[in-house]
Amino acid sequence: NAGVTQTPKFQVLKTGQSMTLQCAQDMNHEYMSWYRQDPGMGLRLIHYSVGAGITDQGEVPNGYNVSRSTTEDFPLRLLSAAPSQTSVYFCASSYSSGSLYEQYFGPGTRLTVT
Amino acid sequence: AQSVTQPDIHITVSEGASLELRCNYSYGATPYLFWYVQSPGQGLQLLLKYFSGDTLVQGIKGFEAEFKRSQSSFNLRKPSVHWSDAAEYFCAVGDHGNQFYFGTGTSLTVIP
Numbered sequence: 252n253a254g255v256t257q258t259p260k261f262q263v264l265k266t267g268q269s270m271t272l273q274c275a276q277d278m279n280h281e282y283m284s285w286y287r288q289d290p291g292m293g294l295r296l297i298h299y300s301v302g303a304g305i306t307d308q309g310e311v312p313n314g315y316n317v318s319r320s321t322t323e324d325f326p327l328r329l330l331s332a333a334p335s336q337t338s339v340y341f342c343a344s345s346y347s348s349g350s351l352y353e354q355y356f357g358p359g360t361r362l363t364v365t
Numbered sequence: 366a367q368s369v370t371q372p373d374i375h376i377t378v379s380e381g382a383s384l385e386l387r388c389n390y391s392y393g394a395t396p397y398l399f400w401y402v403q404s405p406g407q408g409l410q411l412l413l414k415y416f417s418g419d420t421l422v423q424g425i426k427g428f429e430a431e432f433k434r435s436q437s438s439f440n441l442r443k444p445s446v447h448w449s450d451a452a453e454y455f456c457a458v459g460d461h462g463n464q465f466y467f468g469t470g471t472s473l474t475v476i477p
Contacts, residue, residue: 255408282463293369293455294409294467301463309464341408350459351397351416356408 252277255357257342263363264332272327272360274342282345282352283325284309285317287338288359294341300325301348332364367392369458371468378446379476386441386471388456397459398439400430403470404452412454415439426450451475 284299296309300319316328345352368391401409413424420432456468
């Protein structure tokens, strides 16, 4: 199993550009989520999904869109990047919905918006 | 609202010394509690978790944590630290729904 994979590893965007961060898992996990990690603020939940076709907002959803058309993939879209979105983004998945279950994290995408 | 506090931003210990990392949470009911470790440039890996039962939980790599309801704490301990334990440690709370809340992390440095 590859686990949770994320692409790209690094990305530089200009303000106003759009892009999609890719996330895939091969563990047949129901639950997938996106976090951003900023210095001194830990990880904050952006969006999550409890299954294909079902998504919901987390703590900091503004400026981000998600969709979940398959169990395996959960892309995160930035429609118009802003410098405040400079961060490290982590995708995670877990066996089932519900915050009891261990999350498996991808290696992260480091995004810089200039 | 749920929240997690890790009061120590950075801790330095000598190799072989004992370690305790503090975590306090705010939650109305008994929460699901987790400790994760992050090595530089890597994602997070679960060390241990608590959701019910015995309040002393054993994890991987020789770590343990104790849930104390009266103190709203879930401190992580290791009796003898190894140089490879140098990393960032995150405490997290699961809200019995679908959301997790992470602390701001504690960076551990191990000196020989």
